[in-house]
Amino acid sequence: MPSRLRFSPWPVVLLIGALTAYLSPQADWNRGGPFTPVPQAHSALPDAAVVPVPTALTPEARALFEKVRPASVQIEQLGQDGSGGLGSGFFISADGLLLTAYHVVDGARVIRVRTVSNQAFPARVVGFDNAADVALLKIDTRGRVPYLPLAQVTPRVGERVLAVGNSRGDFLQPRRGRLLALNAEAGRADFPEGTLEMSAPLAPGDSGGPILNPDGEAIGVVSYVRVDTQGQTLSSYAVPVTRNETLITELRGGLKRDVPAVGLYFDTAHDGISSPPGGVIGDVVRGSPAEKAGLVGLTRDQNDAVRGFGDIIVSVDGVRVRSADDAIFEIRRRKIGETVTLLVNRRGVQREVRLPLVAKGSLNFGQ
Structure with a gap:
């Protein structure tokens, strides 16, 4: 089994009976992707x-x-x-x-x-x-x-x-x-x-x-x-x-x-195919540090089809990341209460965002 699974070339991995959104750096996963609720x-x-x-x-x-x-x-x-x-x-x-x-x-x-x-x-x-x-x-x-x-x-x-x-x-x-x-x-x-x-x-x-x-x-x-x-x-x-x-x-x-979280849904379906490559944000949790920092996810039409990218995480505390899994791995190396710096790309424009890491259980997932 690969040390870092990439969804395009590898078989799907499924959390058995996982909840609707396991939204933390432990499991910031995409809506409508290869995971099932x-x-x-x-x-x-x-x-x-x-x-x-x-x-x-x-x-x-x-x-x-x-x-x-x-x-x-x-x-x-x-x-x-x-x-x-x-x-x-x-x-x-x-x-x-x-x-x-x-x-x-x-x-x-x-x-x-x-x-x-x-x-x-x-x-x-x-x-x-x-x-x-x-x-x-x-x-x-x-x-x-x-x-x-x-x-x-x-x-x-x-x-x-x-x-x-x-x-x-x-x-x-x-x-x-x-x-x-x-x-x-x-x-x-x-x-x-x-x-x-x-x-x-x-x-x-x-x-x-x-x-x-x-x-x-x-x-x-x-x-x-x-x-x-x-x-x-x-x-x-x-x-x-x-x-x-x-x-x-x-x-x-x-x-x-608990595990550290910033309140992100990652869109793993676009791992390796975004430009630039990185952790594609699918959505953010309401009231989370990610939302308060102004991070945004994919834009969708009335049929929930993806129309465009929002923010793509390209580095975490200066460490280059090329996928959602890379971003999750880097964030989870930190501790609750610490601050993490994300370099994000939004339609060609890059900016740094500093976010506090909070306990995953403190965020209102599913809302």
């Missing part, structure tokens, strides 16, 4: 009692799936702008702590967790790490819930893995594959580094679900997939988790680690 929540959730368990599993895989399914959940979220979406997650303790991908709950006003027994619980965010794309949630329950043990050791390349998720309209169904690589490169500055690469055919809705080893231990949290131009999954990726991992301890302690 989270599927809208189903109008009626399936009754777990009538959802069949697939028969195309080996006896061993079927037994494992039936064992771990009760600890897996479907996650519904309602955003600040009223949009909704679905993701997956799994309990890691009997008192109702559960892991999911951060992008599943990023910007959510309401989070609801649904179990295989069709019980629904409100959930709150205990901690998160935006860059790692992992969040720890908590439901309040009087009883004990089934949970998955986290792996004690690093998984082995080549071993079979099982994912449980909610993609393709299914409710907590299995996907099988093999572990292809450890510590895989993200390929984009806005995806988590050091992920597990797998052959499991995952899709939107599986985000945040567990990746399990043959012993039924959770080895990862589903994050993103790489697909070809026809939308077929090439590889799936999960953030690794182990029992003694520092991140899990920090999340239990209430860690809320």
